[in-house]
Amino acid sequence: MRLNIPCAGYQTDFKFQEDPQPVRLKARRQAKRGAPVVSRQGGISASPGSSSTTPEEELKVEGYDEKWLRAHFPSQLPRIFHEILQGVGHDSVAYRAAVYALAHVPVEFSSDAPNETQVTALKFYHLSLQDVAKCLPVEDADHMALSLAILSVLSIVEMKLGTYLGGLTHAKQAGALIADRLGILSSSAVGKQVVAAWFPIKAWYSVQCVPWDKLARVLSSDTLSKSWDLLRSSDDRSHELAALLVESRRLYTLVSLHRLLKTSSSRDDISSWPDLYQTVVNKCSSGLDKSEEASCRTEVAGLRDRLDAWHDSIPPEDRPIYGTTSRLKKQLASQPPGTRIEPLTFQSYRAAMNYARFAAAQALSSDEALDIITGATSPPTAYRDEWNHLILQILAGLEEVPCTGDDDNYLGLTWIVGQVVGLRCLDPSVISWIESHLELLASASQDWGSLMPKDLFRPLLALQRGLLERGRVAVHIFGDMGPSIELSEARSPAAKRCVLVVGLDIESGKGFREVVVIE
Known part of the structure; x- marks a missing residue:
């Protein structure tokens, strides 16, 4: 999560209110290689005589190829973006250039020096x-x-290049535009579809913010309440689901952090800890008062109702297909003792991902799970979180449904399994099952849907298993991600990383917090 994000956004004429950073790490690498430096303020280093060219001419000079773009239109963009290219956006240099840039961003994230395709982007x-x-x-x-x-x-270009502040700035300005002009946008079929398609993009940025930050909301409470009807009317029901998942994550994180840190008996000196870790502890140690928590739980109850309505509205072809055979039963019986997951299959990868996000939002909205994982109640005998189990069934079924790359919701299965199942998990055999399926998980997830460095996933599972052996469970893990840290830096190989763990001592029912080194 990120803290103190200096994101002032644009003024109404799209000029930046603050001195913007260059296109960060990649631009610096270009400079080292002697390539033209690309900066947010200055634009592209101009070639001789280019100052007199029009944007349309410059687009052609740089090699814009409309025929190529039609053949390589980014698959993760919803259909409405293609319709805009052929319609209202056909004469827009800004739109055509943005889509052309996205079409050149690599599918998989890389911290290596940019190649020719990335430079084009x-x-x-x-x-x-x-x-x-x-x-x-x-x-x-x-x-x-x-x-x-x-x-x-x-925003998507910055997301896939591994940058954050610039993308959040675009997302924030888009949110301001929606808040100010939702009525006008809703009067147009194109406007309604683009508004709905923006929610999954903002979701990716929002979940990286601490839960009490207003940026952790996909939109302000008032604007979001006015947007539900628009989201429900969208042909793509995954857009509503993105908003529901972000809100359920925000409220769950807010309440559980306050509960755990309020009951923590740790009294060690935290003055040497990173600012983010100190802020989390100091902000949440007093807990929420009764009225604040009651308000949060009321919001969560409303989210559960919306999630149920979402589920009732999806067509049969987007629901899981359960089937079993003697071959499958024999295969499950031959596995080592422990958790055995019967796979659920879907007609498409996209349907599977939507159902996984639905299950994740339900897991984070569960009062029973919240009370158990914060020590308010003891888990019943042979307790199993059914929503978490459902997520693992979906993962198991993806051996038959490969990742297609057409999923335009950017919180992927790696994020869900890590944040919703791996954390909060009380059963070591579930951790072992996830570890044995990491290769499948990696192949079933879009790279930018992970957020955390992939090399950290296995060590964090090992950390959770070690805590469970000591009668503890990690509920939240924070990395020291400052607001200007880019994913290219966060994912670079490191000998060790320090993380803040906030969790529950299962026997005492009290919270704990500690900083540990992941190697």
Whole structure:
């Protein structure tokens, strides 16, 4: 999670309110290689005589190929973005350049020096930034939707390049546009579809914020309450699910952190800890008062109702297919003693991912699980979190449904299994099962849907297993991610990393917190 994020956003004319950072690590690498440095403020290093060229001419000079883009249109963009390219966005340099940049971003994240394709992505990203000011102010709904679409694509480009602050800035401006003009945007079919498609993008940025930060919300409470009808009417029901998952995660994290740290008996000196760790402990140690927690639980009850309604609304072809054979029973019986997971299969990878997010949101919204994992009640004999079990059944079934890369929700299965199942897990055999399926998990997840460095996943599972052997369980793990730390830096190989663990001592029913080294 990130703390004290200096994200002022844009002014209404799209000029930055603060001195913006360069396109961070990748631009610095370009500079070292002697390549033109791309900066958010200055744009692309101009070639001689380019100052007199128009944006349209510069687009062509840089090699924009409309025919190539039609053939390589980014698969993770919803259909409405393709329709915008053929319609209201066809004459927009900012939109075409943004989509062209996204089409050149590699599918898998890499911290290596940028190759020619990535440099192309950066060039067109900045062509889009140079022209984006022309998109505001606008009053008609379709061009407003175009502005929102540009901001959305730019946020995805930054996400997939491993940068955070710039992408959050675009997402924040898009949120402000939605808050100010939701009525106008909702009057247009294009506007409604682009608004709905923006929610999964903002979700990726929001879950990286501490739960009490307003940026942890996908939208302000008032604007979100006005958006539910629009989300429910979307042809793609995954968009509503993204908002439900972010809100359930925020409220669960807020309540559980306060409960655990309020009952923690740890009194060690934390003055040498990173700022994020000190803030988490100091902010939550007093706990929520009764009215605050009651308000949170009321919100959660409303989310559960919306999740149930979401489930009731999805067609049969998007629901799990349960089937068993003697061969499967024999295969399960031959496995070592411990957790045995019968797979659930789906007709598509996308349907499986949506159902996994539904189960994750339900797990985080469960009053029973919250009370058990914070020590308010003791787990019943042979307790099993059914929502967590459902998530693992979905993972097991993905051996038959390979990752297709068309999932436009950016919180992937690695994030779900790590944050929802791996943490909060009271059964060591479940941890062992996940460890034995890490290869499947990696192949079933989009790279940018992980958030944490993938090399940390196995050590963190080992940490949880070790805690369970001592009668403890990790409920939250924080890495020292400052607001300007990019994923390229966070995922770089490191000999050791210090993390803050907040969890439950199972026997005493009290919380604990400690900083441990992951090697």
